[in-house]
Every structure is written in structure tokens, then in C-alpha cells.
Amino acid sequence: MGSLPLELFQPLDPDVFIKESHAVVDFIADYYRGIEQYPVRSQAEPGYLSKLLPDTPPIFSEPIDTILEDIKKDIIPGLTHWQSPNFYAYFQANASTAGFLGEMLCSGFNVVGFSWISSPAATELESIVMDWMAKMMKLPSMFLFSGGQGGGGVLHGSTCEAVVCTLAAARDKALTKIGHDSITKLVVYASDQTHFTVQKASKIIGIPPCNFRVIPTTAYSGYGLTADAVRSVMEEDISQEFTPLYLCATVGTTAIGAVDPLLELGQVAKEFGVWFHVDAAYAGSSAVCPEFRRYFDGVELADSISMNPHKWFLTNMDCCCLWLRSPTELVDSLSTNPETLRNKPSDAREVVDYKDWQIALSRRFRAMKLWLVIRRYGMAGLMEHIRSDVGLAKHFEKLPRFDDDDDDDGLKMNIRLLDAVNSSGRAFMTHAIIGGRFVIRFAIGTTLTEIRHVDATWRLIQGIAKGLLLADHS
Amino acid sequence: MGSLPLELFQPLDPDVFIKESHAVVDFIADYYRGIEQYPVRSQAEPGYLSKLLPDTPPIFSEPIDTILEDIKKDIIPGLTHWQSPNFYAYFQANASTAGFLGEMLCSGFNVVGFSWISSPAATELESIVMDWMAKMMKLPSMFLFSGGQGGGGVLHGSTCEAVVCTLAAARDKALTKIGHDSITKLVVYASDQTHFTVQKASKIIGIPPCNFRVIPTTAYSGYGLTADAVRSVMEEDISQEFTPLYLCATVGTTAIGAVDPLLELGQVAKEFGVWFHVDAAYAGSSAVCPEFRRYFDGVELADSISMNPHKWFLTNMDCCCLWLRSPTELVDSLSTNPETLRNKPSDAREVVDYKDWQIALSRRFRAMKLWLVIRRYGMAGLMEHIRSDVGLAKHFEKLPRFDDDDDDDGLKMNIRLLDAVNSSGRAFMTHAIIGGRFVIRFAIGTTLTEIRHVDATWRLIQGIAKGLLLADHS
CATH class of the missing domain: 1.20.1340.10 (dopa decarboxylase, N-terminal domain)
Structure with a gap:
């Protein structure tokens, strides 16, 4: 020894x-x-x-x-x-050759770019690729490093991390003014369709769980949040001496892809002085196609925007883009300056140190992956990818549907049908409850899914449903 | 369209x-x-x-x-x-062929194992490999799934995530008893050598920054925390009506690898009823060698233990092991049960759903990587890896040293020497300030480092130092 x-x-x-x-x-x-x-x-x-x-x-x-x-x-x-062409559950987690190559390079170099100096290319490529991505989505220049208004973006591992960090920034900005004791008075707003990650993040950063407002939505607004509903809840909170802190709007909700109206909600957020976050985890990728960009109208009112290339953008797990209007607010909340990491470029404030834009110190070179995806496929290829999936969904929509069945048998039948399809091993779908009704979700978009898979799965569903109905009537 | x-x-x-x-x-x-x-x-x-x-x-x-x-x-x-054999900065981020292969398989399958059902193998392999790793480190059985006492482990991306989650669990356990308003009374304890991630995590979960106690250490205790120092700070806090919440002890501090005495500190933690976390991010890997296991004596008193195979265990970024005595406390704080994820095995509580053991919903199949590393190299290979690095460090220790130079010129000389070595491009080292003195760190252990690199770097350091001294006297 x-x-x-x-x-x-x-x-x-x-x-x-x-x-x-x-x-x-x-x-x-x-x-x-x-x-x-x-x-x-x-x-x-x-x-x-x-x-x-x-x-x-x-x-x-x-x-x-x-x-x-x-x-x-x-x-x-x-x-x-998850990479099966017959996977229609949860959300698509697109793998691709370019995403895989990017992961290999990230893992092969195995650099840890927490500070600029610990690998300048890791930081600088990330800043460049965040600007590229923002340009592809036609985000306002205030969210770009190159926009010259102090904005910029960072790659996180998940939406929850992005929400934790922006919530912490909003919280600390508020508490600096009103004192830390008021943490129990801060209130976070979302809809009943918002991803549960926002509620979890709000709890993680120390907001009392009872200060998380789940605002109901209805079929009338396509299950989108309305400005009136948000305003009335905020007014009520203020009258009770609470402090509205953070509003999360979603473009493409988890259950059914509903879209909250960003412009109206952004105006309410401004009116009440709350942080306005736009979660486009799922549908954000579609903004690269001009015909879908309208769902993002009003995004210029956001304080922060997140979307996941690891869902619908051919980028293997994990990769979440977060853009900020004022990254300094994030850095004020999350920065640390331990002696062991001190160095000239950081001390001179000449560089971005991404450790101050995220939860952890360590970080993977995720920019490599997103950069490879964008270069290998080009904007044209990525637009084709999105349009092809939307085309498949529109095709599926036209296939004959079951009659609506509002009684309890319909619920039970849907549950049995879903269970039977999933147990067959030939397709996997999941469910949601929307407006009190049990809904089978058919989320199209894994990389390998082609029209033949969609058609075959539809025949499978029909066959199983017929079998169940026959069994019931025999 | x-x-x-x-x-x-x-x-x-x-x-x-x-x-x-x-x-x-x-x-x-x-x-x-x-x-x-x-x-x-x-x-x-x-x-x-x-x-x-x-x-x-x-x-x-x-x-x-x-x-x-x-x-x-x-x-x-x-x-x-970071993979250069002449990288001696920060910490080693060991890459290896097996770690890379595991990353490829993780990325290639690209499954998202948030719930058991979303990929049973991802969850079950993680539970098995966490037990393997615990056995290799000879952790008490109460931290193993197979220990039958309710314990178990999870893979996170970083120590900060592990600390955020355990702090949140400790916080919510305390606030359930004393009410959420008391969040401003909770206090977190660490030493002046503890990684800054604990302070950051404490702020993230909503503990007022002024409630984070940085307890000074001295050369006398090898820069380890002493039980007396912790006890007296906690007593003082209690007398001021604060509530001690969480104590972090470190095995292998960032700056100089100091070891806090777990047994004594664990006893103080028990006495005051605080959560006791052991951060062995860096040195935890050494516990696989019997001759280093003694640094973990007292770990049986911990509520949670974290260590990073992505540092010194040949596992490419990212991989952080977190074991818990009572994972239910973590799950109580972090669990969510949205309708879209409901399924029979989860409802029946037959399975582990790792989404409730971490911050995010999404997660990578990191267990694949750690499993490959352990199988490909075996316990014997991994012990040889640790011993070889320790051997290199002991070899370096024997090389002639500069005379101690306590005046200000010594400080300036060290800063100039470090700058000159790093600017040469032939080696990279970083620094720390310990007991008020500027120290150059020489962290040996990248996968490719051999004795010839250590010797050559020593000659480089000597040559540059001589040049600087000559220039000063000419």
C-alpha cells in the first residue's frame, strides 16, 4: 500500500x-x-x-x-x-442520430463548464446555440445575448429546474423589498392544466403549499387560462394581504396541448407586477414553423421562457432551454463566489459563469448536442420533422371515432380499452381527465413513427374495442 | 400544410x-x-x-x-x-470506456424512467446498483433497499440536487410540526470548508441566508468540524429561539480533502434532533478500499449520504448517489400524483417512483452507466484505480518542496507561479485559501495520469519557479 x-x-x-x-x-x-x-x-x-x-x-x-x-x-x-414507433404515451422523447452523436461528444470530452474558464467553449457554444434557438423560434431580441438588452439563455436538464431557478429569482427579488418573513405571503399562480412541476417547484423553494393557486379552466376557453380568472384571484389575494409573485402560462399543456393566451396573461402579470413565466416544454419546438408561431404571440411580455428540445426536437435526454429577460436577477439569487473557483475573467465580469444560472455547480456540455442537432438537420429538416408529426396527428384525427358516450359505461369502457391496448404490448397510450371526463391521449411524434404505424395502431384499437363490446353483449 | x-x-x-x-x-x-x-x-x-x-x-x-x-x-x-493527464485542477472528472458505453446505452435507449411503469428496468436497475454501491462502500444495511429497514438510494445529477432534496425533506418534516411561518427560524450548519453548494441549496429552499451558519475550522482539527464548535453554535441558536434543522459533514473537503469526524458530529445531530447529511462527493469513492473506510466511521448516524461516481469513480458526467435512512421523508416532501401519470403499480404502492425522490419529473437512465462501470472493471479494478491515484499523490508528496515562506512575497510568488504554470498550457492546477494562506492545489486522479506525468509536471513547476526567482533577482 x-x-x-x-x-x-x-x-x-x-x-x-x-x-x-x-x-x-x-x-x-x-x-x-x-x-x-x-x-x-x-x-x-x-x-x-x-x-x-x-x-x-x-x-x-x-x-x-x-x-x-x-x-x-x-x-x-x-x-x-420510448423510441418504439408505437409509443404514444406521455410525451415524445425524440432520439436522433445527431442527438446521440452530441451526447457522445459531451460524454467523450467530459468537461465540466461551471465557470467560463473551466471550459470556455462549453460556455460560449451554449450562449451561441441559445441565441440560434431563440432566432429559430423568433423570440424577441430581448431574450438573446446578441440582443444587447441584457437578456440571454441557459441549458438546464429539466423544466422543473428552470422553474425552481426562476421562482427563486422572483422570490428573492420580492423578499429583498419586503423582507424574508414575508415568504409566507408570496403566491404562485397556474391553471388546472399547468404541469405539476410548477407546484412542486413552488413548494421546493419554500412557498407554503397553500399559497399555490390552481385556477380552473373550462372547455369554453379551450382549457386555457383567462386573464379575467387570473385577475380576480390576484385581486382577492391582495385583499387578503398576500403578495402575487409568479404566473406560469403554458403553450401546449401536458394533457391536451392547450394554449394559454400569452398576450392577455402577460398584461395581467405586468399590471400586478408578477414574474411571468412561459412554459413551452412540449409545444415550444413547433415555433420554428411560421404557421405555429402565432401561439407565442405575447411572449415579449415574459420574464422567462422554457422549452425542451429533449421532447419534440430530436435531442436526446436531457436538454431544457431557459431564456431570461434579465439573467442578472437569476444570478443575484443563485450566484456564489467561492475562493477555489476565483479566476481573472470571472473577477473582471468579462464572461458568463453558468454555475450561477442553475441549481448545481457541475454541468454537462449539453450545448454540443443541441448544436449538432441544429447543424446536422438544418432548419429545413427540423421544420419538416415538426410538420410531419403534425400531419400524422391530423391524419389520425380524421380516422373514424367512437360515438361519444357520456354515461359511466363510456368511462369504464375507455379504461378497459386503454388497459387492453397497453397490455397487448403493441402500442402504449396514456390518459388524462379533462372537464371531468376520462380521455385517452394519443401523443404522436416519436422519431420512428410513420403513417403505417398510426394506421396499424388505429386498427388495433378498433379490434380491441370491438372485442370488448362483443364480450359485453355475449 | x-x-x-x-x-x-x-x-x-x-x-x-x-x-x-x-x-x-x-x-x-x-x-x-x-x-x-x-x-x-x-x-x-x-x-x-x-x-x-x-x-x-x-x-x-x-x-x-x-x-x-x-x-x-x-x-x-x-x-x-479535464481528461488531460496533466489536469490537476478542481477535482478529477474521471471518464472511462465503461462510463462512456453506459452513457451511450442511456442515450440510445432514451427512456424516461420517472415512474416505475415508464420503464421498470430503469427503476429496478437503479435500486439494485445503489445497493451494490452501498455494499462496496460498506454502508450500514439501513441505507439499502435490501436492508429491510425502509432505506434506499437514488441517482441524482449533482450533490446540490441531493442537498436541495434532503434539505426540503428536513424542512417539511420540521414545518409540519411547528408551522410554515417558522421557516425563517430554521438554521442550517456547515463548516468553512463545506462545499458552497450547501449554502446555495439552503438559500434555494427558502431558508433565510442569514440562517446559514458557517462554523470556522482550524489547523488543529485538520480543518475538520468539531462537535464542541457545532454544539455551542446550536445552543446559542436555541437560546435565540431559532430551530436547528440540518447539519452537513464532509468526508473529503473540496479545498484540501479534510474529513469531518462523523461519529462525534452524528451524536451532536442526534442530541439536537437535526437532519445529519454526509457529503462524500469527492472522497466517497475511496470507501471501496478497506484501508480508507475508517473515514466513514459514524456514517451509521447519518440521515442521508451523497457521493459522486462522476468524480473519482470512472463514471462519466453526471452521476451522484444519494442514500437515505427514510426515503419516505423525501417522498413526503417531493411527491406529486397527477392524473396523467396514475397507474396500477404506483397506486398499489408496489413500486418505487423515482420522480418523487428528486427535483424534476424527467430523468436519464444513469443506473446503466454506473452498472457498466462496476461490472466492466469489477471491485478489484476499482480498488486498484483508487489505490493507484493515492499512490501517485503519495509519490508527489515526497518530491522536494519549496521552503515555507510566510511573508507576503510567498503569497505573491505562489500566485505568479500558478499563473505561469497554467499559462504554459502544460498543466492546470487551481488554488485555495486555507487558514488565511494561499495554497496551490495539486489534485491527482484523471484517468490518463501516470507517474511520468506527475514527475514531468513537478519538473515544469520547478523550472518555472526557478525562472521567476531568477527574474526577481536579476
Whole structure:
């Protein structure tokens, strides 16, 4: 002990790296080739894996071929195949070759760009690609670094992180004026369609859970928030001596893709002096197509905007864009300046240090991935991608529908139908409850989905539904 | 618009995937082969990249070869090479072939395992690998799923996330008893050597910044926290009607690797009823070697323990292990149960839903990576890895040292020496201030570092120091 081993352990030998990496690339390509053979939603039972794997780690090294065989045998049956063309559940998590290449480069370089100096290219590419993305979405120049008005963007891992950070910035800006004791008086506003991540983030940053207002929406507004509803809740809060803090509007809600009217809501936010965040996690990618950009009218009133390229923009997990009108407000809340990280460019305030724009110190070189996706496919390819998915959804919409059935049997039938389709392994869909009704969601847009899959899944649904109806009447 | 394009855009075609992925693998291997030719700390000037890249995204697709050429030409000169064998700054961020393969599989499958059902293998492998890792570190069984006492672990992206989540759990457990208004009375304790992430996390979850106690350490205790110091600060707080909430102890501090005495501190934590967190981000990996396990004596008193395989455990970014004695306390604070995610196994509480163990909903399949590292290298290989690095550090320690120089010239000389070494591009080190003195840190442990690099860097340091001394006296 203490003496050096004669033979050094070499876990980054380039020849081994090439050989094993090529094997894994081929393994993944085979997985994509055969993906339709697997049940889309895993049919594994809880606890299945601990019956297959040893309960202690191996003492000695195992060869990669053995590990890949075990992945095929033990892991793949327990995957729910998000990349299957027959995956219509939750949201699409688009993988792509370019996204994968970007992840490889991120992981291969394995640099940690918390401060500019800890890898200048990681910071600068991120700032450039955030401006590119903003230009593709035609966001107002105030959100761009190059806009010259102090704005800019950062890549987070998730919307929740973006919301935690912007909520913390809004909170600290408010508490600086009214004192920290007033944290229990701050109120956050969202709709009953807003992603639950906002409620969770609000709790995380210390707002009392009872100060989170879930404003009801109705079919009348397409399940979008109305300015009147928001205004009346805020007025009521003020009359009770609460302080409205933060309003989240959504472009493309989780359950049904509803769109909150940004222009009206932004005006209410201005009126009450609250932070206005726009969550476009899901539908934000569509803004690259001019015909969908109108859903973002009013975004110029936002204080912050987030969207996830890891959903519908061919960018493998994880990647969340967050733009800010005044990043200094975020930095004021999140910055730290420990001696061990001090350096000349940071001290001179010549550079962006992204550690102060996020929760953690460490960060991955995610910009590489988004940059590769944009360059490899180009704006034209990315627009085609979005339009192709919208085309598939419009195609599905035209297929015959079941008659509406408002009685309880309809609810039960939908639940049974969903369960039967998912248990068949041939497609995976999930549900929502909208206006009190149980709705089966059919979220089209995995990278491999083609019109033939949509048609076949529709036939599957019809067949299963007919079987259930027959069984009921026999 | 609305009509389907005749030719579908195919960004996940397996043949293209193989061809381009192989090209990128070879590119990364070439990067490792030639990594010593690059300046370790990038010599780029702030703003260098925006002069090289276009300020708008491309309209049309670009070939991968063009992109890789640009990475070589424009990006690599802006990287600070964390994988260089001459990188001795901050902390080691070990890359390895197995870590890279695990990242590829994670990215290739691109599943999102937020709930058990959204990919059972992702959840179950994570639970199994957390138990493996705990066994390797000889953590008490109460932190293992298989320990049968309700404990268990989760993979986060960073220590800060682990601290935010455990702080939120501790906060909500306390506020349930004493009311949310008392959030301004809660106090968090750490030492002047504790990573700043704890202070940041404490602010994020809404504890007033003035309620964060930075307890001084001294050379006398090896810059470790003492039980007496903690007890007296807590007693003082209680006398002022504050409520002690959370104590963070560190095994292997950022600046100099100091170790807080867990047993004594854990006893104080018990005495005052505060949450006791052990941050072993950096040195935690060493616990796999029996001869270093003694630094963890007393860990059985912890409520939670975190360590980062993405530092010193050959696991590419990002990967942070968090174990909890009572995960239900975490889940009570962070859980959400939106209708769109409801499913039978979750409703029956038969499974772990990791979305309730972390900040975000989305999560990457990080367990794949850690599992591959452990299997590919085995416990024996991983122990050799740790021992080899410790051996290199002990070797370096024996090399002749400069005479201590306590006057101001010594400080200035150290600053000039550090600056000159880093500007040479031949090595990168960073600094700390310990007990009021400016210290150059020499953090040994990147995957590619061998004894010849340590020796050559020592000669470089000597040469530069001599040059500076000569210049001063000429």
C-alpha cells in the first residue's frame, strides 16, 4: 500500500475504447432495427429484475459481450420503449442520430463548464446555440445575448429546474423589498392544466403549499387560462394581504396541448407586477414553423421562457432551454463566489459563469448536442420533422371515432380499452381527465413513427374495442 | 400544410446511425490519443467563439465530417481538457470506456424512467446498483433497499440536487410540526470548508441566508468540524429561539480533502434532533478500499449520504448517489400524483417512483452507466484505480518542496507561479485559501495520469519557479 502498482489500470485506452464503443453502437442500431418486436410498455412485474441479477457487485472485471448479452436478456424486457414507433404515451422523447452523436461528444470530452474558464467553449457554444434557438423560434431580441438588452439563455436538464431557478429569482427579488418573513405571503399562480412541476417547484423553494393557486379552466376557453380568472384571484389575494409573485402560462399543456393566451396573461402579470413565466416544454419546438408561431404571440411580455428540445426536437435526454429577460436577477439569487473557483475573467465580469444560472455547480456540455442537432438537420429538416408529426396527428384525427358516450359505461369502457391496448404490448397510450371526463391521449411524434404505424395502431384499437363490446353483449 | 410529405425525414435510420456513430467514436479516440498536445487550460480569450461561428443557424443539413472538422478547429481550442493527464485542477472528472458505453446505452435507449411503469428496468436497475454501491462502500444495511429497514438510494445529477432534496425533506418534516411561518427560524450548519453548494441549496429552499451558519475550522482539527464548535453554535441558536434543522459533514473537503469526524458530529445531530447529511462527493469513492473506510466511521448516524461516481469513480458526467435512512421523508416532501401519470403499480404502492425522490419529473437512465462501470472493471479494478491515484499523490508528496515562506512575497510568488504554470498550457492546477494562506492545489486522479506525468509536471513547476526567482533577482 502506498507503493505504485507495476502495471497501471488503463480504463481509457483508445484501442479498447474504439473496439467496445463500436460494439455498443452496433448493439444500439440492432435495438432500433428490432424495436417493433418488443412490447411497447414493458410487461415486467414489479421486482422482476432482482430475481435475475446478483445482489452483490462482481469482484473481477467482466467482458463487454457478457454485459451486452445480459442487457438483451434482462434489461430490454424491462424497458418501456420510448423510441418504439408505437409509443404514444406521455410525451415524445425524440432520439436522433445527431442527438446521440452530441451526447457522445459531451460524454467523450467530459468537461465540466461551471465557470467560463473551466471550459470556455462549453460556455460560449451554449450562449451561441441559445441565441440560434431563440432566432429559430423568433423570440424577441430581448431574450438573446446578441440582443444587447441584457437578456440571454441557459441549458438546464429539466423544466422543473428552470422553474425552481426562476421562482427563486422572483422570490428573492420580492423578499429583498419586503423582507424574508414575508415568504409566507408570496403566491404562485397556474391553471388546472399547468404541469405539476410548477407546484412542486413552488413548494421546493419554500412557498407554503397553500399559497399555490390552481385556477380552473373550462372547455369554453379551450382549457386555457383567462386573464379575467387570473385577475380576480390576484385581486382577492391582495385583499387578503398576500403578495402575487409568479404566473406560469403554458403553450401546449401536458394533457391536451392547450394554449394559454400569452398576450392577455402577460398584461395581467405586468399590471400586478408578477414574474411571468412561459412554459413551452412540449409545444415550444413547433415555433420554428411560421404557421405555429402565432401561439407565442405575447411572449415579449415574459420574464422567462422554457422549452425542451429533449421532447419534440430530436435531442436526446436531457436538454431544457431557459431564456431570461434579465439573467442578472437569476444570478443575484443563485450566484456564489467561492475562493477555489476565483479566476481573472470571472473577477473582471468579462464572461458568463453558468454555475450561477442553475441549481448545481457541475454541468454537462449539453450545448454540443443541441448544436449538432441544429447543424446536422438544418432548419429545413427540423421544420419538416415538426410538420410531419403534425400531419400524422391530423391524419389520425380524421380516422373514424367512437360515438361519444357520456354515461359511466363510456368511462369504464375507455379504461378497459386503454388497459387492453397497453397490455397487448403493441402500442402504449396514456390518459388524462379533462372537464371531468376520462380521455385517452394519443401523443404522436416519436422519431420512428410513420403513417403505417398510426394506421396499424388505429386498427388495433378498433379490434380491441370491438372485442370488448362483443364480450359485453355475449 | 397538413398533408404528409411524400418522403419522411428519417433521423434515426440505423445505417446512418452506425456510420456516423463510428466516425464520432474514432474522433473521440483520436482526441484521447492526442490530448497531451493541447494546452490543458484553454488559452482562448473571452468571446473567441462568436468570432468563429455564424450567428444564425444553418437552413440546410450539414454533413457530419464538416461538423467534426469545425469541432477540431473551433471547439477543441476552447476546451479546458479535464481528461488531460496533466489536469490537476478542481477535482478529477474521471471518464472511462465503461462510463462512456453506459452513457451511450442511456442515450440510445432514451427512456424516461420517472415512474416505475415508464420503464421498470430503469427503476429496478437503479435500486439494485445503489445497493451494490452501498455494499462496496460498506454502508450500514439501513441505507439499502435490501436492508429491510425502509432505506434506499437514488441517482441524482449533482450533490446540490441531493442537498436541495434532503434539505426540503428536513424542512417539511420540521414545518409540519411547528408551522410554515417558522421557516425563517430554521438554521442550517456547515463548516468553512463545506462545499458552497450547501449554502446555495439552503438559500434555494427558502431558508433565510442569514440562517446559514458557517462554523470556522482550524489547523488543529485538520480543518475538520468539531462537535464542541457545532454544539455551542446550536445552543446559542436555541437560546435565540431559532430551530436547528440540518447539519452537513464532509468526508473529503473540496479545498484540501479534510474529513469531518462523523461519529462525534452524528451524536451532536442526534442530541439536537437535526437532519445529519454526509457529503462524500469527492472522497466517497475511496470507501471501496478497506484501508480508507475508517473515514466513514459514524456514517451509521447519518440521515442521508451523497457521493459522486462522476468524480473519482470512472463514471462519466453526471452521476451522484444519494442514500437515505427514510426515503419516505423525501417522498413526503417531493411527491406529486397527477392524473396523467396514475397507474396500477404506483397506486398499489408496489413500486418505487423515482420522480418523487428528486427535483424534476424527467430523468436519464444513469443506473446503466454506473452498472457498466462496476461490472466492466469489477471491485478489484476499482480498488486498484483508487489505490493507484493515492499512490501517485503519495509519490508527489515526497518530491522536494519549496521552503515555507510566510511573508507576503510567498503569497505573491505562489500566485505568479500558478499563473505561469497554467499559462504554459502544460498543466492546470487551481488554488485555495486555507487558514488565511494561499495554497496551490495539486489534485491527482484523471484517468490518463501516470507517474511520468506527475514527475514531468513537478519538473515544469520547478523550472518555472526557478525562472521567476531568477527574474526577481536579476
